[in-house]
Amino acid sequence: MIRLFANANYDFIKWRRWAFSLTGAIMLVGLGFLVTRGLNYSIEFTGGTLVQVELHRKVATADLRTALDNVGLRGADIQTFGSDTSYVIRARLTATSEATGDAGNEAVTAAVGKALDQSVGPGQYTILRHEAVGPKVGRELQGKAFMAILLSFVVTLIYLAFRFEWRFGLAAVVATAHDVVATIAFISVMHLEVSLIVVGAVLTVVGYSLNDTIIIFDRVRENLRKYRRQNLYEILNLSINETLPRSVLTHGTTIATTLALLILAGEVIRPFAWVMSFGIFTGTFSSIYIAAPVLLWIEKRWPGEDARGARAFGSRAPATPSVPAPPATPPSQPRTPQPAR
Numbered sequence: 001m002i003r004l005f006a007n008a009n010y011d012f013i014k015w016r017r018w019a020f021s022l023t024g025a026i027m028l029v030g031l032g033f034l035v036t037r038g039l040n041y042s043i044e045f046t047g048g049t050l051v052q053v054e055l056h057r058k059v060a061t062a063d064l065r066t067a068l069d070n071v072g073l074r075g076a077d078i079q080t081f082g083s084d085t086s087y088v089i090r091a092r093l094t095a096t097s098e099a100t101g102d103a104g105n106e107a108v109t110a111a112v113g114k115a116l117d118q119s120v121g122p123g124q125y126t127i128l129r130h131e132a133v134g135p136k137v138g139r140e141l142q143g144k145a146f147m148a149i150l151l152s153f154v155v156t157l158i159y160l161a162f163r164f165e166w167r168f169g170l171a172a173v174v175a176t177a178h179d180v181v182a183t184i185a186f187i188s189v190m191h192l193e194v195s196l197i198v199v200g201a202v203l204t205v206v207g208y209s210l211n212d213t214i215i216i217f218d219r220v221r222e223n224l225r226k227y228r229r230q231n232l233y234e235i236l237n238l239s240i241n242e243t244l245p246r247s248v249l250t251h252g253t254t255i256a257t258t259l260a261l262l263i264l265a266g267e268v269i270r271p272f273a274w275v276m277s278f279g280i281f282t283g284t285f286s287s288i289y290i291a292a293p294v295l296l297w298i299e300k301r302w303p304g305e306d307a308r309g310a311r312a313f314g315s316r317a318p319a320t321p322s323v324p325a326p327p328a329t330p331p332s333q334p335r336t337p338q339p340a341r
Contacts, residue, residue, distance in 0.1 A: 008241040012288050013233055013296065019289035023178070030185020039188055042195040043090055043131070045142050049108040052128045055085040059120055067119035071111045081267050088267075108132075145199045149180060152206050164217060167298045172213045175291035179209045182282045183275060192271045201272045205279030208254075212287040216243050217295075232299050236292045247284060255280045 043050050061078055064087070068076045077090040091108045109130045116125045153173055160169030183205055192198060219239040227235065258280065261273035 008244045010241060010244075011237055012240050013236050013293060016289055016293040016296075019285070020293075023182070023285070023289070027178075027182055027185055030182065030189050034185050034188040037188060037191070039184070040191055040193050041142075042193045044195055045139075045145075049091050049112075049130060049132045051089045051091075051109055051112045051130045052081060053087050053089065053112070053116060054126045054128055055087070055116075055120055056124045056126075057120065058084050061087075063119050064115070067115035068112070070118065071115045073108065073111055073115065079267075141196070145196075148199075148203060149206065152203065153177070156210055160214070160217075163214075164221060167295060167302065168217050168221075171291050171295035171298060172210060172217065174294045175213055175286040176206055176209050178286050178290050179205055179279065179282050183279055186278045186282075187275065190274060192274060195271065197269070197272045198275055201275035201279065204276060205283060208279060209283030209286060212247065212251075212283055213291045215246070216240055216287055216292065219243050220292075220295075232296055236296060240288055240292060247287075251280055251284050 061080075065076070065078055068074075068078070068089070068091075073091045077088075079088050079090075080086065081088045089112055091112065109127075112130075113127065153176065156176065157166075157169045157173050160172050180202065183202055187194060187198065216239055219242055220235055223230075223235045223239050223242075224232075227238070230238070255277060258273050258276040261269060262277060265273060
């Protein structure tokens with residue numbers, strides 16, 4: 001069988017400060033985009049009408065936007081969908097259509113048809129689908145999505161505290177929080193539309209990152225009991241190197257699948273593939289350079305009861321004192337032969 005990095009012996013923890021600086025700089029850029037531009041919520045969260053149309057001839061997007069503005073759908077989102085003649089038009093609910101409910105959504109669809117009549121011509125387009133979501137439903141979905149992510153943290157902390165101890169659980173939750181913030185910042189930078197599919201991708205990233213962290217921590221726990229004379233710095237490096245072959249093969253095959261989706265899949269699934277591809281990378285990074293160093297920092301200040309001396313940061317168990325060798329036995333003197341009687 002192929003076993004990559006079978007004898008790996010890398011000092012990962014040595015580069016933890018550089019890793020903190022790198023991820024901190026990247027996250028600051030992402031959070032800057034998040035604050036200034038925000039997230040591009042889909043109509044599933046904001047309420048509105050989505051209309052997918054297929055044009056029989058190519059039309060400039062600017063002409064299509066002008067026609068939508070003329071019929072009262074100002075600020076509508078227009079995106080190509082797979083080809084130059086296929087578009088997805090998203091129109092937010094106005095105060096009037098919000099009050100009228102389904103009738104307002106039908107009015108938005110009719111207005112899109114009127115705009116297409118003006119820009120393309122009657123009979124020169126086909127409306128493939130239209131979906132409507134009320135703003136109240138959108139707000140409820142936002143709240144439920146937030147609660148799903150929050151509850152995943154709480155359940156994870158309880159599970160890890162029960163399986164390991166609270167120090168391991170806290171380090172894993174910090175690493176997972178890093179992954180969620182980094183992924184949301186990535187979504188803002190890429191200006192991906194936040195739909196229920198993207199929320200599902202974020203929750204998948206949470207589970208993927210936790211799984212990788214738990215595997216490393218499980219090996220750490222075993223090695224703490226096996227090598228009691230080694231400090232936690234050495235135990236963490238040893239555990240990461242021992243699980244590195246598994247991580248490389250698992251992450252490599254998974255990211256190959258998500259990249260295939262990213263390249264070959266359609267527009268609907270592509271945001272999911274973007275989030276998953278980034279999540280696999282940041283989940284692997286955080287398991288090594290966030291979770292392990294945070295556990296090291298926690299154990300420095302609140303060492304555990306088990307193997308307290310071996311787990312203290314930077315402390316090495318004293319070597320077994322050497323027993324002095326006994327003095328050499330002097331060679332025996334030759335006996336004087338006695339005369340025969």
